Amino acid sequence: MTAALMAAAVPAAVAQEPTPHWTAQRMTGPVGSMHIVTGANDRGQVVGWGVTGDAEWRSFLWDGTRLTAPPALPDGTEPQFEAINDKGQVAGYDKQPDGSRRAVLWSPEGRPRVLGATNILGVKDLNERGQVLIDSRAHQRDLVWDGDRLRTVTSPDPDDAAAPTQGFRLNNRGQVLANTYPRLTPAPQPRPERTFVWRDGASNWIPAPPGTEGEEILPAGFTERGLSAAEVGNPFDSSDRRPYLTWRGKVTQLPPPSGSDHAVLSRRQDTLNERGDAVGTAFDPRTGERRAVLWSHGQPRELGGGLGSDTEAIVLNERGDAAGWSETAGGVPHAVLWRDGRMHVLGTPEGYVSSRATFVTERGDVAGTAISEAGDVHAFLWRLR
Known part of the structure; x- marks a missing residue:
């Protein structure tokens, strides 16, 4: 056999991609010893809350190098960061002297803008246009700051005008996935909880699967294209x-994987990506264990792995990376991707x-928390190397 034929007969070695590796970095700074992560962006910035030594809550922004606390507004106290976008804008609230909360949007340079919404619960979402989804109090309808003014999230049915609405997710087109919440109204309502999409004052119900008319429908995920x-x-x-899942009137049901009697979505803001992948949890009826599951093209697949017991996948990026945790046989969770x-x-x-792990960026960096041997909770960023 000639050298040329021998070369043709032997398949070329397939280049192996290097095994990804993550390095844990603790977010440290003058914001107490107990931390809760509330948001992260693709620039590696993270926002959250810390508890100071005198048991006060204090927000923080991690810029990749240090943890800093925002200054209080001249006429307010205790600013709280709840969401961050890729531009570095931060949305949240601060407290008034009477204890009520008002919505605030901070610029990437840290300049605050009071949005006019007062007596609120907090902020739910912030998009890349600087629009803010605001969580109103019970028995009220949620609000959207559209960049110029506040808009009320209303349901499609005029008969539901008295029912509160709850915004779930705000995308970059200014669409809000929301639901009515009749259980919070003072008087009983004839309709069950339903989910709809709102934009610029107009709203439409999302369709229900066949044979489920009259049942409750809860929002669980939303994408930029309206999936x-x-x-x-x-x-x-x-x-x-x-x-x-539903898009353009088409309904795709997401069955549980084989061996599970039911499965649920994580119902986090990053439960779903533009490809239609979704993450959640399947339940084993024999052992009661929880199993992380990924739906792709409507088909379920257990994510596998595990350290001996339950696995939970709660967030997903556009690449299809899922993050969460896996518990040991002794019930101790460890962050996984x-x-x-x-x-x-x-x-x-x-x-x-x-x-x-509670957030994953498009690059594959992961934000979350770890509990120390002393029982303190610290914010961590696992960087993909």
Whole structure:
């Protein structure tokens, strides 16, 4: 056999991609010893809350190098950061002297703008246009700051005018995935909870799967192109909720994986990506264990791996990376990320006993928390190297 034929007969070696590796970085700064992460962006910035030594809540912004606390507004106290976009804008609230909260939008340079919404619960979402979804109090309808003024999120049905609305997600087109919440109205309402999409004062119900008319519909995910995820069934009983996707009037039901009697979506803001992938939890009826599951093209697949017990996937990026945690046989959670069909243990840093991943960027960096041996909760960023 000639050298040329031998070369043709032997397949070329397939280049192997290097195994991804994440390095844990603790977010440190003068914001107390207990931290809760509330948002992260693709620039590596993270926002959240810390508890100071005198038991006061204090917000923080991690810029990749240090943890800093925002200054209080001249006529307010205790600013709280709740969402951040890729431009570096931050949305949240600050407290008035009487204890009430008002919505605030901070520029990337840290300049605050009071949005005019007062006596609120907090902020739910912030898009790349600087629009803000505001969480009003019970028995009220949620609000959207559209860049110029406040708009009220209203349902499609005039008969539901008295029912409160709850915004779930705000996309970059200014669309809000929301639901009516008749249980919070002073008088009983004849309609169950329903989910709709609102934009610029107009709204439309999302369709329900066939044969489920009259059942409760809960929002569970939303994308930039308007793909919606929802669950139909009993809002108080996860075993009686059935997840599905809807886009342009088409409904795709999301069945549980083989061996599970039911599954639910994580119902986080990053439950769903533009490809239509969704993450959630399947339940094993024999053992009662929870299993992380990914739906792709409507088909379920358990993400696999695991450290001995339950696995939870709660967020997803556009690449299809899913993040969450896996518990040991002793019930101790450790932060993990699933990529290309493989589970990667991000690691619980030395001196810490457990960890959870709660946000994943498009690059694959992960934000979350870890609990120290002393019981303190610290914010961590696992950077992809």
